[in-house]
Amino acid sequence: MAAFLIRRLIGAVLVCVAVTFIVFLIFIVVPGGGKQGTAERIAGKNATPALVKAVEHQWGFDRPIYTQYAIMMKKMFTNKLVSYTSQQNVLTQIVQGMPATFSLTIGAGLIWLFFGIVVGVISAVKAGRLSDRVITVLALIGISMPVFWLGIVTRYYLAEGGISTFFPDGEYVGITADPLKWFSHLILPWLVLAVLFIGFYGRVLRGNILDAINEDYVRTARAKGLAPRRIMIKHVLRMSLIPIITLFGLDFASVLGGGAILTETVFDLHGVGQYAAQSINNFDLPPIMGVTMYGAFFIVAFSILVDLFYAYLDPRIRPT
Amino acid sequence: MAEMLLEVDDLSVQFATEDGLVRAVDGVSFELERGKVLGIVGESGSGKSVTAMTVMGLTRGVNAKFGGSVTYKGVDLLAASDSEMQGYRGNEIGMIFQDPMTSMNPVYRVGEQIVEAIQAHEDVDRRAARKRAVELLRQVGIPNPESRVDDFPHQFSGGMRQRAMIAMALSCNPSILIADEPTTALDVTIQAQIVELIDRLKSDFDSAVIMITHDLGVVADIADEILVMYAGRVVERAETRDLFYDPQMPYTWGLLGSIPRLDRPRPERLYSIKGSPPSLINAPGGCKFRPRCPYAFDKCGEEPALEQRVETAGHLDRCWLDVDFKRDHRDEMISGGATEAA
């Protein structure tokens, strides 16, 4: 068990290094990126070529790529990473965005997991009947509605007075500042973000359940004379939920890691995702690197957690 | 006379499918007394498993239609409600299946799964149920049951899993144990152990057994009576010795001839029943076995009834052939042309 963890942790570090390096490389090669573009942006409009050159040298853009990468990583781990455009400390900015992102993710995650399971179970139990078909159509609509569109539409109609102004219009309010406002401000973002996942999880779970129902051990459970409800929960659902856990772990981690860029931006939550969006717009490499590292951390951390949870759920893959 | 446990009368089971109506079981009748072993033998798709599953109420569903009756201790199980049926399953009638590898839930300990079966029917606490699970595992021959009860199924070998399945099926002391191909997925050595175990437990638990198999060899030494099924119908029914020593149905001969036998000289070729079983959706008229039968003649276009044609009472078959003709010719199929050994 310890050996398994150690191996996974080493792997996780390697993944983080690889991901940040790839992001770094992409930034160097895209048009407008690299030393020329960045130096020009830092030097400002109408800068002379000499000034651009001077900026290049001063910021170290003329040094070899791997040296630049090493310097950047060193800055990252010594908390000296600052934005090219605003000169603000990247970590501070990320930490500022975290409460909003965490609030959004945890609330939406609970909603989409709960309703995903409900939708999946109902449509599996009623497979082929009318309620299953209605749910299927709704789920597909949910999956295919773009988040930014749904976000803008709900914000316009339910917050900005298209139909009502019942919900507050965007922005994040800290939970410690005013719990009630925190809650009311997050309802729409939660629902908008969760809709996509509910449809998707429901479909996956429905398929898993229908597979599990035909398993031999479910037949055995019926032959034992167990009540249908118990068979459903203890034997069918337990097995069908295992793959859902993987999905949830990774989806949750990516939203937590700033992946809900669109939702955060549409509702102007000032979370980590929105910070990432702004940095990308500004071609600002240090924050992009910082957010990437932050996101990669959550992804690898949660994938290790998912593996551990998996071993708990399925005794067959427990390391002996 | 022993207590009559189960009477199946003119049972028919039909499933509505996209391709049409499947007549999986068609007019099957048999009786089972306490202490007896009934063998049901036939190929895949002959309806033998569907018959057993229907007795257990496991074939119920929106697409299934039943006819006839299944009477257990005077109660018609076909007419019982789903929740009444649930009280019979596992409690009065236990069942084990072909593949012990997939028949247990891999995420629960073996003991838990037995405890669950006990608690489904009896109001006992966990500790008492667990104690009984250990005792049951001991009875089916699991070594160190006190510790093995906490193992997961994947920590058991195939033979041990089938033993554990038997322990689970017997946990509520049912009157009938249905074993659906219990040995097919196991090694020959383990098959012998399992058959012997079932035979022994039948006396220990004072129950009756329905043993379903495709291999006549498996039921030869434990069955009291055998039904041979083909295309959803019983084509021959007899006491075990009569079936083996005086088989009346060419299909039975084919099944016997297909077995590579150790007790006889090796034949040049095994007899193999040509072709494959008929579709159950549009079964041919007349004798169902006619297209594959080397002795078929004009009269076979009309379906023979299941009735007694030999001297022995209770030996029924569905074949128009003359009994003396059959006795003269059946060894061609059974022995595959080899001369009979003494």
Place this chain on the structure above:
Amino acid sequence: MSSQAPLIELRHVKKYFPIRRGVLSREVARVHAVDDVSLAVREGETLGLVGESGCGKSTLGRTIVRLLEPTAGEILFRGQQIESLGPRQLRPLRREMQMVFQDPYASLNPRKRVGSIIGDPLKIHSIGDKRERKATVEQLLETVGLSPEHYNRFPHEFSGGQRQRIGIARALALRPKLIVADEPVSALDVSIQAQMLNLLEDLQNEFQLTYIFVAHDLGVVRHVSDRIAVMYLGKIVELSPAEELYERPIMPYTEALLSAVPIPDPDLARKRERIVLEGDVPSPINPPSGCRFHPRCRYASQVCREIEPPLTDYGNGHLAACHHPLNVDAATLSAAHAAPQTPLSAQEEALPHDSSGASDPVHGAGGHPGDR
């Protein structure tokens, strides 16, 4: 009937699977799946390989066709050493050696049509053009008793027996010399088993095939085999011409295997004594000392626990590894000598001194430990 030159020969072949643990995945134990096996199979012969699950028979079959690389020992195909050839050098050999697998449901790709399942080996080895390949596949379908119209169907449209025919046609496509059939009939109904055994026999005659037939059921193996090797925990414990093995099994394990085969004759079945082997095969990670069968053997004595018996030659090509052989008379016993196939770990001089008496596990009258 069959020429004497061995088509395939194994010399002290071992296949161990490492069990790795820890951060650095160090090897902490080994599964002794195949442990020092020597065998020769002549061209046109059928060798039956029998034993319980976990005895290493399937691993041995896969090692022979080099789906696995042996840990030690030599494998010779027509005199050419093949045990350490790489994938590229093995390619021409793949045409000569094919496998038929046990589970006809799992061993065919469900997303491929029958035509490409059977035809892909031809394509991989660039045999013929597209039209010729199609003609070959259609002919193969007919050869194995299916119809050429099945060319465009998918595996799920077929019954178990028909799928096994597809598996056989695939194995035949490259016109191999050797086919290793791993439990090819044990997942099938008895009636279908008979069809399949007859088909394999016909194909052997038609294409001069050599078979290695792996199975746990001695009834089936006897029907197809010229010679039979009985395996237990990675070792060959008895090797004999087929009929001889049934008439006089020497190794008590063989006796037990024979007595377990069901016999469709109620009187005989009730009369004969079944030698029930207690428990399961021990773990091949840590096999028992001496004779590996001793914990389950009813004739076992002190010597069996301590000394591994040599594979002893009792004449007639009948070899067995046992300190207390059955069905051996004094003359045969005195003429017996250690066979060259004896595992290197066995003591060649530890030849058996006494016979455990006569045994006929098929018709009853098993040997009794007290008779010695």
